[in-house]
Amino acid sequence: xxxxxxxxxxxxxxxxxxxxxxxxxxxxxxxxxxxxxxxxxxxxxxxxxxxxxxxxxxxxxxxxxxxxxxxxxxxxxxxxxxxxxxxxxxxxxxxxxxxxxxxxxxxxxxxxxxxxxxxxxxxxxxxxxxxxxxxxxxxxxxxxxxxxxxxxxxxxxxxxxxxxxxxxxxxxxxxxxxxxxxxxxxxxxxxxxxxxxxxxxxxxxxxxxxxxxxxxxxxxxxxxxxxxxxxxxxxxxxxxxxxxxxxxxxxxxxxx
Amino acid sequence: xxxxxxxxxxxxxxxxxxxxxxxxxxxxxxxxxxxxxxxxxxxxxxxxxxxxxxxxxxxxxxxxxxxxxxxxxxxxxxxxxxxxxxxxxxxxxxxxxxxxxxxxxxxxxxxxxxxxxxxxxxxxxxxxxxxxxxxxxxxxxxxxxxxxxxxxxxxxxxxxxxxxxxxxxxxxxxxxxxxxxxxxxxxxxxxxxxxxxxxxxxxxxx
Numbered sequence: 001x002x003x004x005x006x007x008x009x010x011x012x013x014x015x016x017x018x019x020x021x022x023x024x025x026x027x028x029x030x031x032x033x034x035x036x037x038x039x040x041x042x043x044x045x046x047x048x049x050x051x052x053x054x055x056x057x058x059x060x061x062x063x064x065x066x067x068x069x070x071x072x073x074x075x076x077x078x079x080x081x082x083x084x085x086x087x088x089x090x091x092x093x094x095x096x097x098x099x100x101x102x103x104x105x106x107x108x109x110x111x112x113x114x115x116x117x118x119x120x121x122x123x124x125x126x127x128x129x130x131x132x133x134x135x136x137x138x139x140x141x142x143x144x145x146x147x148x149x150x151x152x153x154x155x156x157x158x159x160x161x162x163x164x165x166x167x168x169x170x171x172x173x174x175x176x177x178x179x180x181x182x183x184x185x186x187x188x189x190x191x192x193x194x195x196x197x198x199x200x201x202x203x204x205x206x207x208x209x210x211x212x213x214x215x216x217x218x219x220x221x222x223x224x225x226x227x228x229x230x231x232x233x234x235x236x237x238x239x240x241x242x243x244x245x246x247x248x249x250x251x252x253x254x255x256x
Numbered sequence: 257x258x259x260x261x262x263x264x265x266x267x268x269x270x271x272x273x274x275x276x277x278x279x280x281x282x283x284x285x286x287x288x289x290x291x292x293x294x295x296x297x298x299x300x301x302x303x304x305x306x307x308x309x310x311x312x313x314x315x316x317x318x319x320x321x322x323x324x325x326x327x328x329x330x331x332x333x334x335x336x337x338x339x340x341x342x343x344x345x346x347x348x349x350x351x352x353x354x355x356x357x358x359x360x361x362x363x364x365x366x367x368x369x370x371x372x373x374x375x376x377x378x379x380x381x382x383x384x385x386x387x388x389x390x391x392x393x394x395x396x397x398x399x400x401x402x403x404x405x406x407x408x409x410x411x412x413x414x415x416x417x418x419x420x421x422x423x424x425x426x427x428x429x430x431x432x433x434x435x436x437x438x439x440x441x442x443x444x445x446x447x448x449x450x451x452x453x454x455x456x457x458x459x460x461x462x
Contacts, residue, residue, distance in 0.1 A: 146360070147441070
């Protein structure tokens with residue numbers, strides 16, 4: 001066998017061995033990874049509404065229990081009507097509710113999946129039941145540069161969202177934006193309640209996230225309007241009917 | 257034969273001390289800056305690195321007589337990347353939070369010059385056992401520097417070690433403040449610089 005052939009055969013065998021090894025590891029470990037992702041998603045929803053605190057560690061069982069006790073989710077049609085999970089159409093809006101022990105609604109939580117500078121930014125935005133005040137914001141997945149745009153996953157950045165308004169004094173939708181630099185220095189006084197502090201060195205990430213939040217919030221306006229008019233106070237009876245993993249196959253996958 | 261005379265000991269100690277990959281050879285500094293804000297991530301990163309560099313040395317050495325010369329770098333890289341991906345998958349399955357904090361840096365072990373450097377310069381010319389020891393030594397040398405740097409940074413920057421509060425509340429009440437500078441990458445640069453200085457001084461004296 002010539003040297004040339006030998007190289008090719010060696011490379012092929014090596015590739016085969018490596019790929020078999022990696023495929024089996026990936027397939028074998030997937031259930032564990034999926035479970036981690038699920039708990040992580042639940043943790044982030046809880047974080048967005050302040051049911052757990054960042055920086056503290058919670059066991060996966062505790063998180064799942066808190067989630068089951070406090071979080072409900074539902075489908076709402078683009079027109080703003082409640083839908084049963086089985087009737088949910090492709091354009092139905094997915095909303096999570098944070099309920100108190102007395103079974104009343106405290107906040108509603110909107111999944112965020114938007115474009116960042118280097119990849120998708122995924123997270124949750126919680127709004128108070130008044131339909132206009134931000135209650136919390138978390139990011140659970142992003143590909144922004146660590147230390148620059150990656151700061152969006154940090155507490156200091158997310159804390160800033162609390163209490164911001166998505167509608168102005170005239171009750172018009174304005175969304176919430178990321179300022180360039182500090183809000184105090186760059187934004188006029190009457191607009192400050194719609195802006196959060198930007199990240200230095202990450203202007204583009206902020207720009208994309210602002211635009212993304214605006215479009216998501218705009219899509220969810222029908223839901224927010226319902227809350228503003230106090231019309232969405234009925235709790236879904238079904239406990240887990242609309243978890244992303246139970247979605248009909250036609251739905252586009254939010255967790256991927 | 258005493259322990260210090262064995263080849264195993266010599267190869268190991270040479271990698272950890274006399275030719276420490278970070279302090280003496282100045283390799284792998286990038287990841288050393290990035291993952292040393294907390295001790296926990298530094299320990300995991302050190303373990304992952306030790307796992308990859310020792311096993312890649314072992315496999316490359318086992319195959320050293322069969323690997324065709326003209327594609328040897330590709331072969332070495334294929335072995336290294338497979339090990340790194342394996343490592344990453346395991347972290348994501350069993351240490352999810354830490355793997356999230358380490359983010360891309362586990363994956364970047366592939367491009368860490370220490371691993372390819374040891375495979376190319378040592379494992380290609382030595383027996384499997386001694387190559388494995390060399391990898392182990394380099395991994396430990398890398399990990400030890402990471403752990404020292406991370407311990408200093410976490411203690412001074414966050415007042416804790418492995419997430420456990422070390423600086424008593426009374427200190428804060430008396431006006432003590434955590435050093436914010438320790439949390440940014442340049443701090444690691446300075447600490448590594450000081451470590452290099454310290455090690456060179458000790459070596460010169462002995």
